Amino acid sequence: MSDALRIREVRAHPLRASLPTAQRTSQGDWPAIEIVIVEIRTESGLTGIGECLGRRGAVGYARFINAALAPVLVGRSAGDRRALWRAMRGVLTGRTGGMLIECVAGVDIALWDLAGQAAGEPIWRLLGGMGRMSVDAYASSINWSDDARVEAEVASAVAKGFRQIKVKLGTPVRDAVARVRQVRRLVGDDLRLGVDANWAYDADEALTVGRALCDTGYDFFEEPVPPGDHAGYRRLSQHLPIRLAAGESDFTAGDSAALVRDHVLGMIQPDVARSGGITETWRIAEHAALHGVAYAPHVGWSGGVCSAASLHLAAAAESFRTFECMVFDNPLRQALTTPVAGDVGGLDATTGRLAVPAAPGLGVVLHPEALSRFAITED
Numbered sequence: 001m002s003d004a005l006r007i008r009e010v011r012a013h014p015l016r017a018s019l020p021t022a023q024r025t026s027q028g029d030w031p032a033i034e035i036v037i038v039e040i041r042t043e044s045g046l047t048g049i050g051e052c053l054g055r056r057g058a059v060g061y062a063r064f065i066n067a068a069l070a071p072v073l074v075g076r077s078a079g080d081r082r083a084l085w086r087a088m089r090g091v092l093t094g095r096t097g098g099m100l101i102e103c104v105a106g107v108d109i110a111l112w113d114l115a116g117q118a119a120g121e122p123i124w125r126l127l128g129g130m131g132r133m134s135v136d137a138y139a140s141s142i143n144w145s146d147d148a149r150v151e152a153e154v155a156s157a158v159a160k161g162f163r164q165i166k167v168k169l170g171t172p173v174r175d176a177v178a179r180v181r182q183v184r185r186l187v188g189d190d191l192r193l194g195v196d197a198n199w200a201y202d203a204d205e206a207l208t209v210g211r212a213l214c215d216t217g218y219d220f221f222e223e224p225v226p227p228g229d230h231a232g233y234r235r236l237s238q239h240l241p242i243r244l245a246a247g248e249s250d251f252t253a254g255d256s257a258a259l260v261r262d263h264v265l266g267m268i269q270p271d272v273a274r275s276g277g278i279t280e281t282w283r284i285a286e287h288a289a290l291h292g293v294a295y296a297p298h299v300g301w302s303g304g305v306c307s308a309a310s311l312h313l314a315a316a317a318e319s320f321r322t323f324e325c326m327v328f329d330n331p332l333r334q335a336l337t338t339p340v341a342g343d344v345g346g347l348d349a350t351t352g353r354l355a356v357p358a359a360p361g362l363g364v365v366l367h368p369e370a371l372s373r374f375a376i377t378e379d
Contacts, residue, residue: 015058017331026168033330048110048112048361052065081115085277088103127278150179194245199225199249201224201225209221221244245265247298278309297311300326304333311357
């Protein structure tokens with residue numbers, strides 16, 4: 001085995017940052033975010049970086065990676081990504097999902113970063129590529145807040161050059177319907193709009209909101225009901241002529257396979273920092289393409305490494321439709337890497353598109369100072 005990819009060390013870093021402005025969804029206020037950054041060093045000196053979603057308890061995630069996953073990786077080739085994925089999966093028995101797969105995601109992204117660096121190619125080219133050097137993006141998200149704040153956030157997104165905007169919805173239903181109509185009035189008929197309910201509704205409530213979305217020309221309805229309510233999704237797809245979107249709460253391709261196969265979903269939105277990294281997320285994207293379902297990466301409140309990995313997937317996926325560009329300030333996205341990938345600062349205001357990293361691997365490098373500044377110190 002070449003020392004270029006022989007794994008010498010795996011280290012996970014739990015990070016936390018307060019947001020300059022708290023974000024509000026149907027699930028409540030989020031004044032701070034947590035993620036885990038994974039570094040994998042090889043015997044040759046190459047270092048790959050990854051990120052896993054750990055919104056609460058990032059310290060626990062990091063401990064699990066360092067204590068349970070690292071021992072099955074050290075000494076093996078980082079190029080054997082599928083074998084290493086299976087080895088990590090085998091650390092725990094039982095169904096595939098939860099914290100284990102989120103931890104695997106951070107490691108897997110780092111393995112792909114190493115592969116790209118070793119090959120001298122960006123990850124999107126390793127995946128095959130579709131010739132995209134930039135991707136369509138939508139502004140995410142208009143908060144579930146008072147009318148004045150919503151009006152200001154919509155105006156800001158439009159001023160930045162976005163041609164697509166996503167709006168957060170919640171309860172009560174009558175307020176959600178009013179918000180749907182308010183935003184359409186604000187932007188007129190030319191901008192593409194979508195909504196994200198963060199599974200605030202049951203199927204009956206979602207039908208009421210969905211009819212308002214259809215009446216006002218919205219493009220997609222994201223996570224209207226809880227992710228496990230497949231019957232609810234099927235019911236909505238039968239009664240609403242709108243693209244249903246979901247997938248950010250799924251861990252593996254199997255979680256949403258039936259909904260994609262049966263065209264219950266019109267858009268699948270896996271989060272690479274949750275859904276097993278690039279290896280498993282690519283499987284989801286390929287399955288969507290096989291069945292003619294759109295793919296749109298979920299980015300959410302993740303850090304800069306997740307954003308970069310998501311851009312590579314967007315550039316390469318056949319059925320890619322649109323990219324989630326978060327418009328609020330997030331230190332873990334904006335201060336953690338160079339360059340900053342997938343941020344509103346990189347939006348081309350004339351086209352509403354984001355540039356795709358072109359350097360080898362993920363195309364971004366960590367700032368050690370930021371890694372230290374946002375580290376969660378245990379008592």
